[in-house]
Amino acid sequence: MPPLPEPPVFLPKLLTVWREGYGLRDLRADAVAGLTVAIVALPLAMALAIASGAKPETGLLTAIVAGFLISALGGSRFQIGGPTGAFIPVVYAVIARHGFDGLVLATLMAGVMLVAAGLLRIGTLMKYVPQPLVTGFTSGIAVIILASQFKDLLGLQVADVPADFLPKLEVLWQHLGEFNPWAFGLALGCVALIIGLRRLSQTAPGFLIAVVAASVLVAAAGIPVDTIGSRFGGIPTSLPAPQLPSLDWARMVELLPAAFTIAFLAGIESLLSAVVADGMSGGRHRSNTELVAQGLANSASALFGGLPATGAIARTATNIRAGARTPVAGMLHALFLLLFVLAGARLAAWVPLPALAGVLVVVAWNMSEHGHFRHVLRSAPRGDRAVLLLTFLLTVFVDLSLAIQVGMVVAAFVFMYRMSEAVxxxxxxxxxxxxxxxxxxxxxxxxxxxxxxxxxxxxxxxxxxxxxxxxxxxxxxxxxxxxxxxxxxxxxxxxxxxxxxxxxxxxxxxxxxxxxxxxxxxxxxxxxxxxxxxxxxxxxxxxxxxxxxxxxxxxxxxxxxxxxxxxxxxxx
CATH class of the missing domain: 3.30.750.24 (STAS domain)
Structure with missing residues (x-):
């Protein structure tokens, strides 16, 4: 039997869909799914941007520009792209050390890396990243996200919060006397409402309902907490024009580690999300096409002044459960978000920041994989436990880039030792x-x-x-x-x-x-x-x-x- 021809490096699923035929029933199903995902993504995009140290509109901008391109050009039929919680510590650290313009340049560089990785067929190698490393990394990020929300959860008035974990906790502890019980109570109420709605119905947009309810309560009762309007002055009602950042060679060399971290994280999370989508839908994604799409989307997001983007597992799962049939659902989700920016951005000024902090507490808990973390610690071989703990501790207390590098090296040595023992x-x-x-x-x-x-x-x-x-x-x-x-x-x-x-x-x-x-x-x-x-x-x-x-x-x-x-x- 002759060998099967190697699939093209870049073949978007959208093109496959058009070849198969696309009708009005498909469009109706995709529109419903796209609207559902947009309702989930609306408060989440703003919350993720604020937690990353950026303005709320950058999160919406990323979900619109990158989200549209990831669905239109990607190798997964159901992938939803945009800002995610995994990027919060990375983006926060880059902005703190290099400024927002440094983040834009690092995101552009990461986009080029991802396109190159896809064209070189490296997407097929991403599956070999060991699971204990991914679990330790994401659990560490969950801890960092939770710590980043203490300021708004407790209503503390801190102008500059350090990016590193221990200095952050030290500064927050010094300002603990500014504790605002109204902010804390509002955040806990949002968390309780989101959890309660999920238990009642998996399809209920708990994030949006909690944020809207908190906004109405703050506006009607005059509760003294920070809002998007009081801190950021609201959200612009139009998209900015694309602009190429300054390509200074010395600056690019300085930002190379950050760009690598963004590219690695975007590649890993997008392919993990695509695998989850395959498991839920019975489909099969194209990993190298997905990497190329992620690269193009991140490059475009950088040109518009947005944040890094990747495949969002929770929003992708929501898309499938809402009845999506093709990548058009993800494209419509981005267009619905664009309509909100054009028509209803002024309403975002009333959103209380403690409510968004409550949203991210739920996101951090979901990211923590606490059950799987405990299971690996109890049952896995010692080498896997070492990789898990080392990656987790380095992620939380040292640096994400170092955590990835050291985790991969240790995992490789563990593998080599096991293989040598097997010979x-x-x-x-x-x-x-x-x-x-x-x-x-x-x-x-x-x-x-x-x-x-x-x-x-x-x-x-x-x-x-x-x-x-x-x-x-x-x-x-x-x-x-x-x-x-x-x-x-x-x-x-x-x-x-x-x-x-x-x-x-x-x-x-x-x-x-x-x-x-x-x-x-x-x-x-x-x-x-x-x-x-x-x-x-x-x-x-x-x-x-x-x-x-x-x-x-x-x-x-x-x-x-x-x-x-x-x-x-x-x-x-």
């Missing part, structure tokens, strides 16, 4: 799966190892390697010859159970072959699979008359060994 080299192997009966399996393998030695003539020794022969396990061959007493004339190394070999593995085999040659031992490699055989060929480890032979299987290797015993020994 077995010896005459008597015992490879047992956790679900198998250990005694029975050990006996079976021991019997198999004994059978492989039956009929071997004197002067022939046989060992077997099981598992990938990669750099973490290549040193298992270093002292292999020292275990052979007395030294054989022919040494058969069975490699049928070696699925892959890397450059370090080839180097180890070459060293083994050289040591065999020096000691007058003929080495036979038997049962090479396709990948190891091709790697050995490309790297120049080829058969050598009287020193190194390749055999298709163990029977052929045994016959070859018997023939070699009758030949003169090679020169040492």
């Amino acid at each position: 077995q080299v010896g005459a008597g192997l015992t490879l047992v799966d956790e679900d198998e009966d250990i005694d029975a399996e050990a006996a079976r393998r021991a019997s198999e190892d004994a059978r492989q030695r039956i009929g071997l003539p004197p002067g022939v020794e046989v060992f077997r390697i099981a598992g990938p022969l990669f750099f973490g396990a290549a040193n298992r061959l270093d002292n292999l010859l020292d275990r052979l007493v007395p030294k054989p004339k022919v040494f058969i190394l069975r490699m049928r159970m070696v699925p892959i070999v890397d450059a370090s593995g080839v180097h180890a085999l070459a060293n083994l072959a050289e040591r065999c040659r020096r000691q007058g031992i003929v080495l036979i490699l038997s049962g090479l699979q396709e990948q190891p055989h091709e790697v050995l060929r490309r790297m120049g480890l080829q058969p050598c008359e009287g020193a190194l032979y390749l055999a298709a299987d163990f029977d052929e290797a045994r016959r070859l060994a018997e023939r070699l015993l009758t030949m003169p020994a090679p020169d040492a």
Whole structure:
């Protein structure tokens, strides 16, 4: 059967939808879903922007511009894009250190990185990011979001709140005497209302109802709390013109770590959201197309002065539950938000900030994955627990970029250690799966190892390697010859159970072959699979008359060994 053609790097789902046919019933379903998602996104976009240290209109702008492009160009049929809670600590830190213009430039750079990642087909590699790292990272972000809301939850009048976790708590503690019980009570009331509405109906727009109710209560009763109008002066009723930020080279180098963090987070969260959408709908997303769309959307958001954007898991799930059929629903969600900015932005001035803080408390709780976090700590292997805790602690107390980098490095070392432990080299192997009966399996393998030695003539020794022969396990061959007493004339190394070999593995085999040659031992490699055989060929480890032979299987290797015993020994 000929191999299947590789799918295009960039093929938006919207194009697939038009090819399949799009009718009035589809438009009606998408319009209802788009309006539903817009109602959820309206208060959330403003709350996320404020929590990030930006103006509320930047959140709406991001949801409109980036949200439209993510749906129109993306590789998921149901993806809803926009600002998300995961970006709050990243955006807040970048604005605090480099200003809002620095954030815009970093977002533009991240967009270019994401487009390049999609075109290079890196989207298929994102699935290999270990789950403990993602859980520790998102749980750490949830803690940071919660801490960022203490100011408005408690009604504290703090002009500048530090971006770092511990200095933030220290400053807030110093201003605890300014505690406003009205603000705290209003925020708790919003949290209780959102939770209560969710228990009554999963489709009720709890965020919007809570914010509207709090706004009406504050306006009618004159409750003394900060509002969007009192702090930001309201929201503009039009979109700004696109503008290219200053592309200063030194500035771009300075912002490179922040841009990488934004790109990594946008890529991971968008693909996670697409996977969730696939699970709910039975579809299948195109990961590389999704990365390209995320890159173009973030670049466009930066040109309009918006925030970083990615796929929003909760809003995507809402879109599916509301009956969306195609990416048009996400595009309409952005257009509905645009209508609000054009026609009803003045109403946003009445929104109390403690109400938005209550919304984000619920968002942080949902992001925390507390159940999965506890489950990993209780049940996962020690290596996974170490990755989880290390990533979580570095995210909260140090830096998100460092948390990602260190978490990936530690996870890689844990993986290498496990793989090296899984590789077995010896005459008597015992490879047992956790679900198998250990005694029975050990006996079976021991019997198999004994059978492989039956009929071997004197002067022939046989060992077997099981598992990938990669750099973490290549040193298992270093002292292999020292275990052979007395030294054989022919040494058969069975490699049928070696699925892959890397450059370090080839180097180890070459060293083994050289040591065999020096000691007058003929080495036979038997049962090479396709990948190891091709790697050995490309790297120049080829058969050598009287020193190194390749055999298709163990029977052929045994016959070859018997023939070699009758030949003169090679020169040492």
